[in-house]
Amino acid sequence: MLLDRIVRLLLPRQGQFFDLLEGMAAQIEAAADVFAELETVAGHAQLDGIAARLKEVEKAADELDRQLHRELDRTFVTPIDREDLAALAKALDDVVDGMEHSATFASLYQFERLTDPMREQVRLTGKAARELGGAVRLLRRLGDPEAGHAIALTIHTLESEADTVYRRAVAALFTDHLSPADLVRQKDMLFALEGGMDVCEDAMDVIRSVVVKNG
16 A cells, blocks of 8 residues: 555656646636626626626636645656746736736726727737637647647737737827826726736746747
């Protein structure tokens, strides 16, 4: 019995790690679906509801992150370097956090509806998040370093588009004769949404690095 336990400890538990990462990918996609509702939100009550639902998804992603770290503590041999697994889990969790943070920010700042540039940022971020979910599922194919190349390129393109939207929107704020309070809240909201896109690209960079390293 003791020998069996030692063998189980030493042998790679590949399936469990990939299952947990794919579980986090599913939470990213679930968050993206809820996040997309910000494009058509009409009223503060609806916005509060979106923020609350994203908080639940964020909690589920956090739990998967904790489970992955518990597995790291229990497993001697891992299919990917433990530092890389920890970095992957953090990067994926950050993506859900970014969407949840933006929605909560919009709620706290009492938006009734988002501006056109903000809605465009939401659309681009949601698309990048869904692409990222597909990239995570390619991690089981570590022997194919080109597997996620197209997804990486797509996410990079989406991030560039979102960056352009952000810069133009911020520049326009200073010519739209907004009140000081409204200028600050719109600028902060645009910045929060930009951060949500940036973490999608950061997570894809981590995935590509792991694939290349283990290819």
